[in-house]
Amino acid sequence: MACFFRREIAAQLSRIFGHKEDVFIPAISAIPVSKKQISPDFQLSVHSLVSDGLLSSDGDFKTKTELLARQIRPDNVIEEVIPSRGGIHFRINKIILAKKLLKQLHEDPQGFGVRSELFRGTHGKRTLVEFSSPNIAKKFHAGHLRSTIIGNFISNLKAALGNDVIRVNYLGDWGMQFGLLGAGYQRLGSQDKLRENPLQHLFDVYVQINREAENDETIQEDARKFFRLLEQGDEQSLLLWKQFRDITVEEYKRIYKRLGVHFDHYSGESFHQRMTQDLLQRLKDQGLLKVTEKGTGVVDISPAGDMSSYATVQRSDGTSLYITRDVAAALDRKKQYDFDEMIYVTDKSQENHFRQLFQILLAMQHPWAERCRHVPFGLVQGMSTRRGEVVFLEDVLDEARSRMLRNMSKSKTTKDLDDPEDTAEKVGVSALIVQDFKGPIKSDYKFDWDRVLQSQGDTGVFLQYTHARLCSLIRMQDGGEETSFDPQLLQDKRSILILQHMLRYDEVLSQCDQELQPRYLVSFLMTLCHLVASAHKELPVKGSPPAVAQARLHLFGGACTVLSNGMAILGITPVDKM
Ligand code: ARG
Secondary structure, eight states, X not given: OHHHHHHHHHHHHHHHHOSOGGGGGGGEEEOOOOSSSOOOSEEEEHHHHHHTTSSOSOSOHHHHHHHHHHHSOOOSSEEEEEEOSSEEEEEEOHHHXXXXXXXXXXXXXXXXXXXXXXXXXXXXXXXXXXXXXXXXXXXXXXXXXXXXXXXXXXXXXXXXXXOEEEEEEEEBOOSTHHHHHHHHHHHHOOHHHHHHSHHHHHHHHHHHHHHHHTTOHHHHHHHHHHHHHHHTTOHHHHHHHHHHHHHHHHHHHHHXXXXXXXXXXXXXXXXXXXXXXXXXXXXXXXXXXXXXXTSOEEEEOOTTSSSSSEEEEEOXXXXXXXXXXXXXHHHHHHHHHOOSEEXXXXXXGGHXXXXXXXXXHHHTTOGGGGGEEEEEEOOEEOOEXXXXXXXXXXXXXXXXXXXXXXXXXXXXXXXXOSOHHHHHHHHHHHHHHHHHHSSOTTSOEEOOHHHHTOSSSSSHHHHHHXXXXXXXXHHHSTTOOOOOOOGGGGOSHHHHHHHHHHTXXXXXXXXXXXXXXXXXXXXXXXXXXXXXXXXXXXXXXXXXXXXXXHHHHHHHHHHHHHHHHHHHHHTOOOOSOO
């Protein structure tokens, strides 16, 4: 929607400068609302006109700005042109604003903000997002949870902006630990327990056998043997390994569903393991594989080619490493999916790993490695549940649900819910997500259930509460599916602030997309909820004259759409009642 107004301003600049409208669009942006008074709606950054070479850098900045402002002619859309410190501010016609914005929200709720011209370039691009990627038989720790929700957010955002998104889960399903797990299962495993509670059982076996192996050479010997059999493709061993893997994937699918997350593909280290010998051969053929004194295989990734930095891709016994499998996986994905960009989401301790990975790909003459990105995030401290330290994803979800249910039982409306447990889970999960997305994702933070689940303050509970309240307001206005309304009746301060704020939605999404950071969207939605809360008090629908009620209902309906669209991108399922 903001496009229409940006275009109007760009058209004037185009007339003045004699360049195409398009070149001016990036310099025009909606002004964030201020709660005190109604600010102008848009700003033109004169600095960026200068840095883009559209305006000469000679002369006094203030004079230049004033001169340009005077050449822009106010009309029925642009009502006022105001030279200011950083550039030029514009006030637009608020009747047109109310009419156009709410009409679009009503007619194309899903397209609002995302069918903006800001995303023309990203439309139809194929993006592969790899996230979550837990390890079989090991803990699903807070880092995996963060990867899951951040990766889901990035996938949702890209999909909303018109990208063709492929969601991949790269399981830790290969490596020496499967030797131990196999040996352990042969001693301690139970098919019944595996069926009953697979993740728990595999984890228990793994922990137990690790402990026993410390003082027992024969276990270590068996583990090495089992892994060797796996690597050699022994059918019997592979069958057991495959059972572990299949059962784990099924369990994860069930739990991800509770979180509202899905994947298009479950791949993993095992699959690419098979391709590593070919890869090593290719590296050798390209003259990139060097053998060190210790007998390990390395790739020189130093800028000067002097081995001042290198990546180890082969152990001295000829076997491959984590990074070798990642190189093979990247090559295979490019072949299979022909992505335009690929995004990896893991904690920041793997930054160096991914830097090396991309450098190896570049050394192999794959320029698309420039379009691979690692999104690193910080550590979460102190996430524990009643069962103790977090081991399984399901524990976190159960804890969020039970705590939220307890908080909700204090409220009167809970008894009217059809399925309070389900609502509690959705609200609890949204609280987790918002807490995690509030700051820069690279920052570490300390986890605290009480703070996460607060209903006051900028929490996920507050977003859900505002959404439910808007839904109830809309529900109460029985059947009034009137499409027309009078924009003259939305010219008060509260209404204007909401409209102005929604005007920024596409730019906020664009910023999230450029930086792959959810915090801009979180803070946008929080502000929207605060504006709605104030408007709610001052602009009653019930008891107002029909035309006024109708107009306000449109305004609140529009706000509700933007809120629920934004929440969905964050990975939150909005609830209608709570
Ligand atoms: N399974 C790994 C871990 O838990 C994360 C995998 C990240 N992705 C990758 N392509 N290396 O640490």
